[in-house]
Amino acid sequence: MATNRTFTMLKPDAVEKGHIGAILDKISASGFRIVAMKLTQMTKHDAETFYAIHKERPFFGELVEYMTRGPIVAAILEKDNAVDDFRTLIGATNPADAAEGTIRKLFANSISENAVHGSDSDDNAAIESAFHFSGREMF
Numbered sequence: 839m840a841t842n843r844t845f846t847m848l849k850p851d852a853v854e855k856g857h858i859g860a861i862l863d864k865i866s867a868s869g870f871r872i873v874a875m876k877l878t879q880m881t882k883h884d885a886e887t888f889y890a891i892h893k894e895r896p897f898f899g900e901l902v903e904y905m906t907r908g909p910i911v912a913a914i915l916e917k918d919n920a921v922d923d924f925r926t927l928i929g930a931t932n933p934a935d936a937a938e939g940t941i942r943k944l945f946a947n948s949i950s951e952n953a954v955h956g957s958d959s960d961d962n963a964a965i966e967s968a969f970h971f972s973g974r975e976m977f
């Protein structure tokens with residue numbers, strides 16, 4: 839399994855606010871190559887499956903509502919050390935704690951509506967990429 843890829847979603851709040859272009863600019867300027875990308879909308883079942891690890895958390899219902907309320911941009915990104923470098927680029931889960939210049943600091947509303955997803959491990963990057971893309975959609 840390649841260890842130089844990560845998976846991201848530009849979440850519904852970022853798409854609603856017209857931030858797709860600005861966020862993709864930052865991602866490209868930070869040295870990530872786009873391997874796969876699409877505008878798509880998750881069903882309730884999709885979001886419950888994607889975030890199954892959080893199903894016992896108090897925010898799970900709200901998270902599923904949020905992630906299904908509109909389209910997202912799903913993408914696979916390639917760079918040396920992609921998973922860790924992308925987590926650095928997006929910043930902390932809560933934008934109030936995110937470093938200056940990070941995507942969440944710049945574009946997120948709150949800890950729940952935080953603009954962007956980034957995989958937390960190589961294994962999850964592979965699982966999440968396969969959840970959204972077939973091999974024919976990866977370049």
Ligand code: UDP
Binds near residue numbers: 892955958
């Ligand atoms: N989330 C939330 N409330 C919380 C923590 C997380 O609504 O207290 C949402 C938020 O959208 C976050 C997602 O659940 O991005 C997944 O949480 P995780 O802890 O995995 O954060 P991430 O890996 O996205 O930084």
Ligand code: MG
Binds near residue numbers: 958
């Ligand atoms: Mg996470």
